[in-house]
Amino acid sequence: MSNPLLVRRVAVLGAGVMGAQIAAQLVNAGVDTVLFDLPAKDGDKNGVVQKAIANLAKLSPAPLASKSLAEAIVAANYETGLDQLKSCDLIIEAIAERMDWKQDLYKKIAPFVPAHAVLASNTSGLGINTLSDVLPEEMRHRFCGVHFFNPPRYMHLAELIPTKHTEAWVVESLETFLTTYLGKGVVIARDTPNFIGNRIGVFSILATMHHTAQFKLGFDTVDALTGPLVGRPKSATYRTADVVGLDTMAHVIQTMADTLPNDPWHQYFAPPAWLKALIEKGALGQKTGAGIFRKAGKDILVVDLAKQDYVPSNMAADPAVIEILKERDQAKKFAALRASDHPQAQFLWACFRDLFHYSAYHLKDIAETARDVDQAIRWGYGWSLGPFETWQAAGWKQVAQWVADDIAAGKAMSNAPLPEWVLQRDGVYAADGSYSPTLDRDVPRSALPVYKRQRFPDPMLGERFPTGETVWENDGVRLWRDSDDADIAVLSFKTKLHTVNDAVLDGVQDAIRRAEKDFKGMVIWQAKEPFSAGANLAGALGLLQAGKVDAFEAMVANFQATSQAIKYSLVPVVAAVRGLALGGGCEFQMHSAKTVAHLESYIGLVEAGVGLLPAGGGLKEFAVRASQAAGANGDVFAELKKVFETVAMAKVSTSAMEAKELGLMRANDRVVMNAYELLHIAKTEAAALADAGYRPPLSARNIRVAGDVGIATFRMMLVNMAEGRFISPYDEEIATRIATILCGGEVDRNSVVDEDWLIRLERKHFVELAQQPKTQARIEYMLKNGKPLRN
Template identity: 80%
Template sequence: MSEKLLVRRAAVLGAGVMGAQIAAHLTNAGVDTVLFDLAAKDGDPNGIVLKAIANLGKLSPSPLASKTLAEAIVPANYDSGLELLKGCDLVIEAIAERMDWKQDLYKKIAPFVPTHAVLASNTSGLGINALSDVLPEELRHRFCGVHFFNPPRYMHLAELIPARTTGKAVLEGLETFLTTQLGKGVVYAKDTPNFIGNRIGVFSILATIHHTEQAGLGFDEVDALTGPLIGRPKSATYRTSDVVGLDTMAHVIKTMADTLPDDPWHSYFASPKWLEALIAKGALGQKTGAGIFRKVGKDILVLDLAKQDYRPADRIAAPEVVEILKLKDPAEKFAKLRASEHPQAKFLWALFRDLFHYCAYQLESIAETARDVDFAIRWGYGWTLGPFETWQAAGWKQVAEWIAEDIVAGKAMSSAPLPDWVFDGRDGVHGTEGSYSPTRNAKLPRSSLPVYKRQRFPDPLLGERFDPGETVFENDGIRLWADAGDDIAVVSFKTKMQTVNDQVLDGLQEAIGIAERKFAGLVLWQPKEPFSAGADLAGALGLLQAGNVAGFEAMVANFQATSQRIKYSLVPVVAAVRGLALGGGCEFQMHSAKTVAHLESYIGLVEAGVGLLPAGGGLKELAVRASNAAGANGDVFAELKNVFETVAMGKVSTSAMEAKELGLLRGGDVVSFNAFELLHIARAQARGLAERGYRPPLPARRICVAGDVGIATFRMLLVNMLEGRFISDYDNEIATRIATVLCGGEVDRGAVVDEEWLLELERKHFVELAQQPKTQERIAHMLKTGKPLRN
């Protein structure tokens, strides 16, 4: 068994964009972190770092999981702070991409790096072996490259690049730390320029630029083709370049040109004239307000090379090409793209052909297996399928023949031959036994490192299937399953966006009954994000529009009964949350014995946005918690202030940590950093509770409420907001009703009520609001546009 890397304290060298954000994410993960930079010439010597830390709070999306974490980062400088390195177990260098600067810094810090610490460079493409050459002998086996993708909190990919001298135990310890503690997907890259992600990703962009010109297409047209239609992010190609920064793009292209002189595609490693012209004008993309695209008022304009000016960005993917791309069978899709005479179809075929060609040709030099390439592109660039998966899905042999034909015909970007292994009779590079490694001429299985045993369902590659467990019970709404011999059952929803309808409610109650009889605990977990987008609004609106108020009220009562069933289950129910947990989804986890939330959990009681209030027991639960927190002689109203605003404004947390601050998660709930470990952690929590002889809480029969005085105080706050036009009259009505339920209704301040009283209040106000035309308008608008209506 390899030794664990114990990280009590870490240091990040370089407080630039990446360094500061890496420090932020280490801090998110509870690692005591020191951030270094040059000493400031004037004022506080740590001024440069302090400015970088202050800037973290202004970035969107936020690198910090909670704004309060900024003050935990320790600022330091290289002149007076190097002694601090002696207490560090992990040192990550993230200064500018200059070999000489990095080497100079290594010489300076080497005497202070402890003999057990790991030193890693977050370079995006410089040689790891060349960097290692300047290190003293005793540090070399503890040095490697670790390339985080930007932004480091959100991007799953981390490339690990060993130097020739790096120790195996060091790499395994770092891989384990990156996976569990920082939530990363680790890919091993060979020490070649730009490693895997940027080597293939930037080649794909260069190929797109080349084929855009060849096909005479507009930049907006290409973005319409190279986004979601082919399983890539909405920002597609040219918008992504604007977001990254055109100067950064040009720098990466130049790095490829300088460092890869023998690459058969080298002649394409050059910035096009139009890119250089934009940079010369200072139009660097999003950060300067103009680049390939430009926003004028509400209009999006795009650069038109023929006109040498901007024009409206209105060119779209041609309907006949969209029809081809919508085909379910990838083999048929690629055959039609290749056969089509439409310029957009010809463009797409050429783009895929050259990408496949490049990946196959370079695979042996840049990665150990095809798996590493596909994961690097999926996790680093957000593609649904990696290049090799796409090729394999489309029919490996046929596509390989087509590529070879195009190479001979001089249509491909390079005349370099496809490697022999492409034609050895194979049907692809991924299979049940593993992924192909040209170096070893064999399919290698996934890593057997113990950390991966925590991933019951890892991110699957094409053709990979993981045992789905044994179904214990199933209806149209849910599936209850367990692994053979396991005493913790798992329940998952089967609805779109994991919304909650009658089948889900009835199924959950049935599942809890089965778990009580046959299992030690139950985990509420979804195979894919989101956890739950809340109640099935379309079904609810249908009941209302049909005038079936009794049916609607029965649905609400059933929702509350399900939440209560979760809370008072005789076995612990643990909610495993990731992605959105809105409305009823949030309420279910509030009633669980414990929640395990992935860091990227966006939790909220958002009913006010559709003209309703939470009525799945959420407001009741907040009132119970306020009463418990206030204690015998405390101020219940003071405990309600924060949560009232959260609910009335429909706030959604930007992280699991912020959900705790908003009162939507409890202090004792667990935050997990790796989404693929969530189920493992939740089952362990359920088992731990069961092992301790779990009993549900006793029924809450003595809930102290804020009563009429609390309601009146909230109404005064709302009057100010109404007069300041921060809220509409209807917002005011909804918020008043929320306050009424939270405060236990028009009873005396300090009155004692029970849960049933509060649930009845929830139901009453929910059903009354639901019958209002303005609420029905809000629901219909949300269903149609996905956005809230302020009426």
């Protein structure tokens, strides 16, 4: 790739909601970032930006992976700070959606933009070619659109929109940067209003609104039908509108009306009367406390248009329709929806029909391939399948015929004919790629080198990625290898939520023995989240209730032996963490030679929540680390204090970065931005450790502990918390036992113990707690209700 973009420093122009959050994601990724806005009228000229940076810490979900990262964003303003642009390689403009404001800003900054830098506009729908008209000739080839979906930290989709002048290296460099460093799924869009994601996504919402009225359904009924039952997020249609903001929704609809005057569906591009009425009342959704839905205490109320008032919500689809939607065979499911005379089934067929019609009609204008549309909708709207995948899975030719029949009968929202290619083909996905109406052929996935780093990206319909060669497996785990790096073994769990049972424990130990013999290293990795939800509580509770305390203790000992096997393996064991790593899952990664974690990893030792304490070696490991950090003469207790609250309060990190701050990950562990690159990077780390002559750590025999003085100090803290009613008496007992293990038991301060001593201490307290009725009640409650009991 000629002239690649080397990004050392990025400027973000505009410190509004989107600009500030884009800056946050850049510093999450370790990119030096300057955030600009207008100069403040009084005080520090950078006041506007400083206020926006301070506000990042208050937003939920959190844009920053760690609050401390706010300090990394450099504040600047357009009056005194433009010289800072000269040191930037990428400039992302993210000011308000007004063509004139954006163009005025481009004229202002143009003299300060270095000759190599790329300028990108974060817009959700303005014309990119028109925006570029005001740029000097020499800058136009380095300009394009980039549309981050909100919130930028969590939404996988980023749309890249080249202009007719944008050079290929600009798009390829930016796609590579967004993919690896910001963790995005990139889709290249054409310069048409609302691009791909919002063009199709907002149309789908408009079609749903239209058919809600046509079939006289309640908003809550529609949300019950258009959520998980059809593979879409729980917020479905109307709750999503409330979250986005009804005023924002109306604005986006208005933009479609203004910018797409010749669209055959134009008559529907208008906010319904009820939506305008809610906005006039100031009921804008979640941000104002009321919208289509409203919370009243614990009850959820929904707008009833007939009564012109809020009524209790009944989020339920008809059982007969639920039965149809449970059908695994998509062709049978769609045939049943179309044939049914139930209004809810008719409603769903109508919504899908018009979505298919609109997507096919506009595919050629908005995107290169059907794959681009499906990925944009999956990544931007959280659907499990995009519109074209859904259609093809349901039987392309038959559904196309039904859509054509409905258009002819005047049932569809528009009488625009289906494009000819639709009726001539068997689908848009085939072995050699996805269909492009522009090129009239199937186009394979991008061959950009960055995608060679991705293992098991989102497979599209019919795609099969090689799953590697199985080396060995049992009921709990599978050990496998890839042909391209055959000397690193990969271990994946087969249990639900990747929980840890006897088969997993035995499997991990067996896999390590095989890896030591036949491989350079091993990676523990799961194809889907979570990494591991920890021990199988139901199995453990069964042993206790049957009075099999010996079997229970043997299981705990086996758990500890597994963690030790990971730690002392002769080949490096690298944990590749994504999503939840709780309890035993957290302890496994604590014992690995290295952890490579996706930014969105939520790690914690949560045993206290179910009346237990970590006993897979987690507390032992904290004691070892505290002793090592304190050195020969330092204060071991001071090191323990940092982690005691994390364990006693069952804290779970909100990101991999926070896991480091909580002491659950080590300072030299790796944080990865793109989940699909996780396995590649973990294998690279394992190979690097092996090639550098890896040896496991020496057995920890001289562990200096805080002893009885440490326990007494922790107990004083707990007494204060109990008196302030922050913790229950039983929480206090559990936390005291945690403190006892961390401090090495009732021994003199600064006594020296070994790992074996700490492991036995862990096991003793764990088994004693497990036999308490209150602990068993907590476990039962968690299994039944999915949340902790405070007894």
